[in-house]
Amino acid sequence: MKVSELDYQLPARLIAQKGLAQRTQSRLLVLDRRQETIEHRGFYDLTEYLGTGDCLVLNDSKVIPARFFARRKTGGKIEGLFLRQSEDGAWQVMLKNASRLREEEIVMLYSAAMEAGFDTEVGLRVLKREGRGVWLVRPESEEETLSILDRYGVTPLPPYIRRKDLREDISDRKRYQTVYADLSGSVAAPTAGLHFDSEMLEEIEAKGVRIARVTLHVGLGTFGPVETEDVEAHPMHAEEYRVEENAARIINDTLAKRNRVIAVGTTSVRTLEASAIDGNVKAGRGWTDLLITPGYTFQIIEGMLTNFHLPRTTLLALVCAFGGTERVLKAYEEAIRQEYRFYSYGDAMLVL
DSSP states (O other), X not given: OBGGGGOOOOOGGGBOOSXXXXXXXXXXXXXXXXXXXXXXXXXXXXXXXXXXXXXXXXEOEEEOOOEEEEEOTTSOEEEEEEEEEOTTSOEEEEEESOTTOOTTOEEEEEOSSOSSOOSSOOXXXXXXXXXTTEEEEEESSSSOHHHHHXXXXXXXXXTTSOOSOGGGHHHHHHHSSOTTOOEEEESSOOGGGGGOOHHHHHHHHHTTOEEEEEEEOOOGGGGSBOOSSBGGGXXXXXXXXXXXXXXXXXXXXXXXXXXXXXXXXXXXHHHHHHTEETTEEOOEEEEEOOOOOTTOOOSSOSEEEEEOOOTTBHHHHHHHHHHOHHHHHHHHHHHHHTTOOBXXXXXXXXXX
C-alpha cells in the first residue's frame, strides 16, 4: 500500500478542540462492510448494533500527565514528553528546544499549569541523547515517577488540539480519559472509548453483552505519520500490552459460541491480534510492534468502534484493512460532507 492512498483533505473547522459535555452525545457513523451501507446515528444508538452474547473489548490503559516543562540554569525553557521509564529509573523523553543541552546538565521542572510552585523542586539530570529529539534523563529525586508527573505534568494532548491557557488542563485531565481507565501508562488516549459513560456501559451489560478489558499503553509512535512511501515498510514503535486470564476466557468463550468480538479502538484491535494464536486469544503480557495494513487476515474481531483518524497514519491503514480502503475512505468523505467532528475529541465510527 502506498502512503498516498491514505490521504484525504479535511477542513480545519472539523478538528474537534474539546470533548462534548456529555460523552454519549457524539455522532456515530455506521459502516456495514457486507451491505456497503452507511448510516448516521447518535453514539447512544450503538446498543442497537450489539447483541446478546457479543463481547465488547475495552483498552483500560490510563493516560498519564506526560507533558512537562523545565528550565535550564541559563533561563532557557524546554518542553518534554515522558515516554517510558527504564528498569534503573531513568526516563526516556522527547525534548524540544534542547539542542544545546549537555550530558550531566541538570534542568529544573516547573509547573506551567499553576501560578504557584511546589515546596520541593525536582531536577532532571541529562544522561545522553538517544536519537532525533529523544533523550535519556534521570530525576534527582526518590519520588515515584507518576507522582512527579502528577505534580508537574499536563495532559499530553495531540498538537492539533490547541490550548492557549494550560490551566484548562484541569478539565482535560478528566475528559481526555476513558471512564474505565485503570492502569497508568499511556501518553495518548485510546480515544474510541472516550464516548462511553458508566451508565451506558451498564446498559450494554444489562443487554447481555459481555465486556472484556485488555491493556495496551499507547505510545507516541502510534499516532505518527507513515514515514515511508510503502506503508508496510513503516517502522512501528513497540507498545506494552497485557491480556489477563479472565479477559482471554471471556473473549475465547465468545468466539467458541460464534458470537462477535467487537473491539473499541485500534489499540484494542492490535492487542487482540498480537495475542492471537490459532484463532484464540492467549493471556499474557509483552510488547507489540504489529503493523496492520490492507491484506491482513483478522483472527479475532468481527467489528470495530473507532474515531476518525489523521491521513497518512497507521491507524487509518488499520481501519482500511478491516473495512476496505475504498469503503472506509468513502465513509470519511461522507463524514466530512455531514460535518462530523474529527480526531481525538471527535465523533465515532462503527465498522461491522
